[in-house]
Amino acid sequence: MGNYEIGNFSECSTRERMRYSGKDSERAAEQFLHRNNYHFQRYGLDSSNTTMNEAMKLAKHLRLKPDYICKQLGGEYFLLEVKACGQHGLKIKLESITALRQWKEKMPVMIFVYNGTTKKIALFTFGKLLELIAGLNVQVWDDGKEFYQINCGTITWQEL
Numbered sequence: 001m002g003n004y005e006i007g008n009f010s011e012c013s014t015r016e017r018m019r020y021s022g023k024d025s026e027r028a029a030e031q032f033l034h035r036n037n038y039h040f041q042r043y044g045l046d047s048s049n050t051t052m053n054e055a056m057k058l059a060k061h062l063r064l065k066p067d068y069i070c071k072q073l074g075g076e077y078f079l080l081e082v083k084a085c086g087q088h089g090l091k092i093k094l095e096s097i098t099a100l101r102q103w104k105e106k107m108p109v110m111i112f113v114y115n116g117t118t119k120k121i122a123l124f125t126f127g128k129l130l131e132l133i134a135g136l137n138v139q140v141w142d143d144g145k146e147f148y149q150i151n152c153g154t155i156t157w158q159e160l
């Protein structure tokens with residue numbers, strides 16, 4: 001997976017986080033999907049050539065689409081949201097949770113998490129995500145976005 005010139009991801013500015021986030025986790029997700037015979041297609045906005053400035057002009061429900069649409073042989077279609085985390089846990093924005101809740105009304109939503117520190121993965125339902133954030137305090141990033149920070153010890157991990 002990738003090597004970046006930044007040290008601690010959690011200490012990066014919002015701009016740096018946006019530049020580096022997702023690449024390793026998306027590669028890990030695709031590797032997992034291939035190995036487990038899932039059919040998948042990029043679905044999120046970052047699968048297009050849309051610039052960040054153009055994307056910010058779109059309505060949130062269009063901007064905050066899950067990353068993939070997937071189907072396992074003989075199974076149902078579902079949407080897959082891919083997240084990355086490290087030693088400081090999984091951070092997920094409230095606006096992402098709100099968007100995923102809306103997408104869940106249309107189709108099942110699964111969450112794939114790649115832990116860049118341990119190189120392990122987790123796959124769970126949107127309902128499990130809600131269980132993981134229950135009782136957590138909302139925190140605020142430097143850009144004013146609210147998020148939950150989920151301790152990695154509360155997530156069930158598996159080898160990639």
